[in-house]
Amino acid sequence: MNDDLGRRRLLNLGFSAAALALASCAAPAEAEPAPKTPAAPPRGPTPPAPKLALAAAPAEKQLVALPFAPGSIPGLSEKLLTNHHDKNYATAVKKLNEVRAALAASDPDKAAGYWSEFGTLKASEAAARNSALLHEFYFGNLGGAGAPISPALGAALGARFGSPAALEKQMRGCAQATNGWVVLALDRASSTLEIVQTEGHAGGAWNAESLLVLDMFEHAYAIDYGPAKGPYLDAFFKNVHWAEVGRRFDAALARG
Ligand SMILES: [Fe+2]
CATH class of the missing domain: 1.10.287 (Helix Hairpins)
Known part of the structure; x- marks a missing residue:
């Protein structure tokens, strides 16, 4: 069998390139065993993901503490x-x-x-x-000054927006236009990353997961910057905790 042709056939039968690479290192003197046809996947619907344990009613909402010391964020007092x-x-x-x-x-x-x-x-x-x-x-998603963007998230941002810098430019545009929330979300309706801009709290996108959230209510910056949004945005983007954003991204993808 021509080596290239045989390799392509094995790959077509479901053998991974890594498995073939390992096989190529095995004892060359013995005859190569005939490839087995991979078992067909079980018929029927895909097994359901583990079910969420539904509660009968919402529990009393508890306050979550700041995940950083409030004096530790450069540019936000x-x-x-x-x-x-x-x-x-x-x-x-x-x-x-x-x-x-x-x-x-x-x-x-x-x-x-x-x-x-x-x-x-x-x-x-x-x-x-x-x-x-x-x-x-x-x-x-604050408190991560200098932390790099994960390769997986960086690739996704590049594919959708061109680059992380282009994402920031779009989020800054939204921020200048609203006095509400600006959210980078994984939109399950379109299977894409989207930026959601809201006025007030009650709006937003359904069936989307929040990855990077920016508060543009005046109370988020007026104490430090008065009505100036620009310096606040500078401080925000310098302090994004990209590791946490990447964790949210990975978790959202893992949920399918
Ligand atoms: Fe707020």
Whole structure:
């Protein structure tokens, strides 16, 4: 058998190039065993992924501590970060728990357009929930000054945006345009990386996973920079914890 032709046939039968490389180092004097046909995959649907254990109701939301010392982020002061965490984020958590408790006693039959207690509480629940979670993502992706982007994430950013610098340019554009959230997300609807820009807390993209979250509410920078977004963005991008962003990316891909 012509060596190249035989190699191509083995590869077609499912043998990996690595396996063939190993095989080529084995005792050359013996006859090469006839390749076995790989077993057919089992018929039927793909086995389901492990199921999420559903809870009967949301647990009381707990405050998550800052994952870094608030005085340790160059360009974002201790006062700013402490205020942001202990007041803005903590209020979202507190209000989420209050709203959910109030909803338990609110009558959906009395819901209506314009205003109703039930409808207002449901809108407030979405806003407080998103605010609490997005703040946790935001604080979680700060504190990594100088850390490199993982090869896998770097390749994905390059394929989608051209380069990490091009991603930053687009996120900065979104940041200048909104007073809400700017989120690099893995969009499962399109199987792509997308930048999501929101006004307020209640919006966002469904069926997408947050990878890199940027808070553009004034409370995220006004203590240090007044109304100037540019210097805040400089500080933010210098302090992105790319290892954490890469971990989120890897985890999202692993979930399928
Ligand atoms: Fe915030």
